[in-house]
Amino acid sequence: MGLRINDTIPNLTVETDQGTLSLHDWVGDSWAILFSHPKDFTPVCTTEFGAVARLASEWEKRGCKVMGVSVDGVEDHRKWKDDIEKAGGAAAGFPIVADEGLEVSKAFDMLPAESVLPDGRTPADSATVRSVFIIGPDKKVKLMMTYPMSVGRNFAEIVRALDALQTTETKGVATPADWTVGQDVIIPTSVNDEDAKAKFGEFETVLPYLRKARLPG
Numbered sequence: 001m002g003l004r005i006n007d008t009i010p011n012l013t014v015e016t017d018q019g020t021l022s023l024h025d026w027v028g029d030s031w032a033i034l035f036s037h038p039k040d041f042t043p044v045c046t047t048e049f050g051a052v053a054r055l056a057s058e059w060e061k062r063g064c065k066v067m068g069v070s071v072d073g074v075e076d077h078r079k080w081k082d083d084i085e086k087a088g089g090a091a092a093g094f095p096i097v098a099d100e101g102l103e104v105s106k107a108f109d110m111l112p113a114e115s116v117l118p119d120g121r122t123p124a125d126s127a128t129v130r131s132v133f134i135i136g137p138d139k140k141v142k143l144m145m146t147y148p149m150s151v152g153r154n155f156a157e158i159v160r161a162l163d164a165l166q167t168t169e170t171k172g173v174a175t176p177a178d179w180t181v182g183q184d185v186i187i188p189t190s191v192n193d194e195d196a197k198a199k200f201g202e203f204e205t206v207l208p209y210l211r212k213a214r215l216p217g
Contacts, residue, residue, distance in 0.1 A: 005141050030065050037130065038129045047152055110130075132144070167185070
């Protein structure tokens, strides 16, 4: 059975370019993002690592750690980081897991259990290792996205989704399509009108089951 939203991530011990880490210890009390790649020194993935590196202050502001995963070795990761900084304009200060044995890729359901890395492999052999997982401080998966090799991931959307997750988890609300911080939120249907007024003040009833309000404060 693969990993699903609200499942606890496996507490794997992984080798990274920054040493040996336990996933649960690494997450600690923080939010975390795990984003994976089918091979080092590939063009789309290099731009993605650069994008994540440039967002270092945004991750820190949100109390969120980031970790890359690629199915190459530690020495390749260290060399690749030079290319990432050159192409992306920022140093990649986060760890990258060396998932040569595919333990992480299989545990997170990115590859079938029987998958192996053939000699002379290309990125196509591990093409499905192109996922993003947002993980909460409770070590549970909050969001998953998977992309094909040809389409670079939109990390502005991942920041937006992280904002929405942190808001909904702490404020007991939902967020509408395209929501960004400061916009109206959705009052859950489990909250009656009287309680909604007490909590939110004035709110807009768009439909009997769709009510919008400003977050208090």
